[in-house]
Amino acid sequence: MRSCLLSGASCHLFCLWALLVGPVWLQNASHHRRKDHGGGDEGVVDKPKLLLLSFDGFRWDYVNRVPTPNFLALKREGVKVEVVENAYITKTFPDHYSLVTGLNAESHGIVANEMFDPALNRSFSMETDSIYDPLWWEQGVPLWLTNQKAGGRSGAAMWPGSDVKIHGEYPTRYLEYNASMPFEDRVRKLIEWFTAPEEQAVDFGVLYWEEPDESGHNLGPESSLMDVVIVDIDEKLGFLRNELKKARLYERLNLIVTSDHGMTQLFPDKIIELDQYVSRDWYTWVDKSPVVALLPKEGRLEEVYSSLLEANPHLNVYKKEDIPEYFHYRHNDRIMPILLEAEEGWTIVQNRSGTFMLGNHGYNNSLPNMHPVFLARGPAFRQNYVKHSMRSVDLYPLMCHILALRPLPNNGSLANVQDLLVVGPSQAPFAGPTGSPSSSSGPPGGVTPGYSYAPTVGSLLGVVMVLGFLMVFVKQVTLKQLPTLPMQSREMSQPLLQEDLHL
Numbered sequence: 400m401r402s403c404l405l406s407g408a409s410c411h412l413f414c415l416w417a418l419l420v421g422p423v424w425l426q427n428a429s430h431h432r433r434k435d436h437g438g439g440d441e442g443v444v445d446k447p448k449l450l451l452l453s454f455d456g457f458r459w460d461y462v463n464r465v466p467t468p469n470f471l472a473l474k475r476e477g478v479k480v481e482v483v484e485n486a487y488i489t490k491t492f493p494d495h496y497s498l499v500t501g502l503n504a505e506s507h508g509i510v511a512n513e514m515f516d517p518a519l520n521r522s523f524s525m526e527t528d529s530i531y532d533p534l535w536w537e538q539g540v541p542l543w544l545t546n547q548k549a550g551g552r553s554g555a556a557m558w559p560g561s562d563v564k565i566h567g568e569y570p571t572r573y574l575e576y577n578a579s580m581p582f583e584d585r586v587r588k589l590i591e592w593f594t595a596p597e598e599q600a601v602d603f604g605v606l607y608w609e610e611p612d613e614s615g616h617n618l619g620p621e622s623s624l625m626d627v628v629i630v631d632i633d634e635k636l637g638f639l640r641n642e643l644k645k646a647r648l649y650e651r652l653n654l655i656v657t658s659d660h661g662m663t664q665l666f667p668d669k670i671i672e673l674d675q676y677v678s679r680d681w682y683t684w685v686d687k688s689p690v691v692a693l694l695p696k697e698g699r700l701e702e703v704y705s706s707l708l709e710a711n712p713h714l715n716v717y718k719k720e721d722i723p724e725y726f727h728y729r730h731n732d733r734i735m736p737i738l739l740e741a742e743e744g745w746t747i748v749q750n751r752s753g754t755f756m757l758g759n760h761g762y763n764n765s766l767p768n769m770h771p772v773f774l775a776r777g778p779a780f781r782q783n784y785v786k787h788s789m790r791s792v793d794l795y796p797l798m799c800h801i802l803a804l805r806p807l808p809n810n811g812s813l814a815n816v817q818d819l820l821v822v823g824p825s826q827a828p829f830a831g832p833t834g835s836p837s838s839s840s841g842p843p844g845g846v847t848p849g850y851s852y853a854p855t856v857g858s859l860l861g862v863v864m865v866l867g868f869l870m871v872f873v874k875q876v877t878l879k880q881l882p883t884l885p886m887q888s889r890e891m892s893q894p895l896l897q898e899d900l901h902l
């Protein structure tokens with residue numbers, strides 16, 4: 400090695416010793432540094448941190464219609480997925496719960512924004528306090544709880560379900576739902592929780608914002624007035640990026656920006672009026688357009704079904720057991736005996752009284768207009784990488800992987816999305832000096848994944864290097880060719896960032 404004054408075999412033995420001890424010593428050194436800095440950031444082996452942000456109703460292509468420099472920066476600094484197939488039905492509560500459970504709606508039990516559970520004889524409505532009844536939520540376990548069970552701490556700012564005591568527990572830190580609380584205040588709360596003293600800091604956060612969903616419903620997604628709304632969302636993302644930089648979190652935290660669903664334009668002449676075809680006395684109207692759940696009154700199932708079946712060419716009518724298998728929307732008591740699905744752009748009402756929206760979602764999850772945006776950046780993610788497609792349920796195993804948690808049974812697949820990540824666990828390198836904490840685009844590979852894998856990786860790296868050393872020894876090659884420090888092997892495990900670049 401560098402200044403080895405010994406010669407021959409004894410030097411090699413010394414090298415062998417150094418290679419074995421080096422990685423262990425480095426871990427000790429990093430560990431101590433972390434303690435010394437008490438939450439400092441440079442060159443520190445750091446527990447993985449993850450923040451999941453949803454801008455409700457942010458359709459995948461909104462970023463293409465006006466300049467969105469902050470979304471663009473995330474794409475350059477991280478990954479973008481162009482097509483994200485969300486879970487059916489494409490509504491706020493079901494899709495948000497799918498994101499944090501990895502389950503289809505039929506499996507997590509939040510099958511709609513408005514539900515009836517015949518076994519409980521209870522109704523759930525986004526508009527009432529019924530959402531605080533834990534029973535609705537307990538067919539699934541949200542990631543914030545799994546994180547807490549494993550010793551982590553979670554922080555939640557208004558994510559649907561995150562202020563409900565699910566399976567007996569709230570998120571470690573959370574805000575009660577308050578639609579009036581500005582985005583900026585939600586961000587400040589989360590940053591406060593992430594930067595709390597080591598024994599209290601959260602490592603997983605969820606953040607929810609109501610727009611651009613609300614404007615999309617009111618204005619219609621194709622309205623030019625939506626441009627302003629999208630610019631505003633981009634500025635909100637800019638605010639978050641800036642606050643993370645100020646808190647010296649930007650380079651240490653994994654940030655995922657996505658949504659629950661998209662939005663499609665409605666038309667005042669594309670209306671299906673149920674009153675024209677079937678008496679209101681025959682059914683209870685459970686969930687709203689465009690995927691309407693009907694509970695027929697006792698003995699009225701066949702009459703309701705046959706009255707509607709051929710009623711309107713823009714209406715799909717299913718008995719529960721005939722709902723297409725690919726929707727994964729059948730196997731739950733909360734799915735009603737009859738489901739009506741409007742064709743994209745159409746609205747189902749009972750009659751024409753009442754207000755009319757210009758945008759809506761809920762339709763077929765294969766429709767591009769139903770798909771959400773998806774971008775992510777941070778130490779776990781590759782840079783400037785565009786992936787064609789994923790399913791929103793795949794996000795759950797991905798997040799578990801980042802947080803080094805064992806996922807509960809789910810409908811996603813890590814294999815489908817692993818290419819978004821810098822390296823697999825078996826390759827995860829040591830933490831080394833990172834780029835400047837506030838630089839928005841550090842050099843490729845100036846980032847550090849996988850704290851939790853460090854011990855395993857240390858041993859693996861040690862073994863690899865010993866093997867390398869033995870080969871060198873056997874071949875009796877000159878000392879110069881030996882690795883000098885374990886740190887250098889980080890270079891070997893850098894991802895091939897150059898492949899698959901789509902700009």
Ligand SMILES: *[C@@H]1O[C@H](CO)[C@@H](O)[C@H](O)[C@H]1NC(C)=O
Pocket residue numbers: 420423424427
């Ligand atoms: C690492 O630290 C532990 C205690 O934290 C100590 O027992 C061990 O000897 C250290 N190993 C090295 C190689 O310094």
Ligand SMILES: *[C@@H]1O[C@H](CO)[C@@H](O)[C@H](O)[C@H]1NC(C)=O
Pocket residue numbers: 520
């Ligand atoms: C279900 O609850 C309603 C009140 O919400 C009540 O009128 C009805 O009798 C209950 N049905 C059964 C079967 O308990």
Ligand SMILES: *[C@@H]1O[C@H](CO)[C@@H](O)[C@H](O)[C@H]1NC(C)=O
Pocket residue numbers: 577578579580581584
């Ligand atoms: C909701 O948030 C607004 C704005 O921060 C605040 O003025 C109001 O007091 C909050 N309401 C409740 C019930 O906390």
Ligand SMILES: *[C@@H]1O[C@H](CO)[C@@H](O)[C@H](O)[C@H]1NC(C)=O
Pocket residue numbers: 749750751752
């Ligand atoms: C439409 O339905 C509402 C109740 O939702 C009812 O009050 C109104 O009379 C109905 N209008 C017509 C024209 O049937």
Ligand SMILES: *[C@@H]1O[C@H](CO)[C@@H](O)[C@H](O)[C@H]1NC(C)=O
Pocket residue numbers: 715723763764765766
């Ligand atoms: C949903 O969309 C897919 C893709 O466009 C299509 O193949 C399928 O038939 C649609 N399902 C229904 C029930 O319309």
Ligand SMILES: *[C@@H]1O[C@H](CO)[C@@H](O)[C@H](O)[C@H]1NC(C)=O
Pocket residue numbers: 502503506727808809810
């Ligand atoms: C989704 O996952 C749950 C939990 O593992 C399982 O019970 C269910 O059968 C899965 N659904 C599908 C369509 O594979």
Ligand SMILES: [Zn+2]
Pocket residue numbers: 455456490491492612659660
């Ligand atoms: Zn929504």
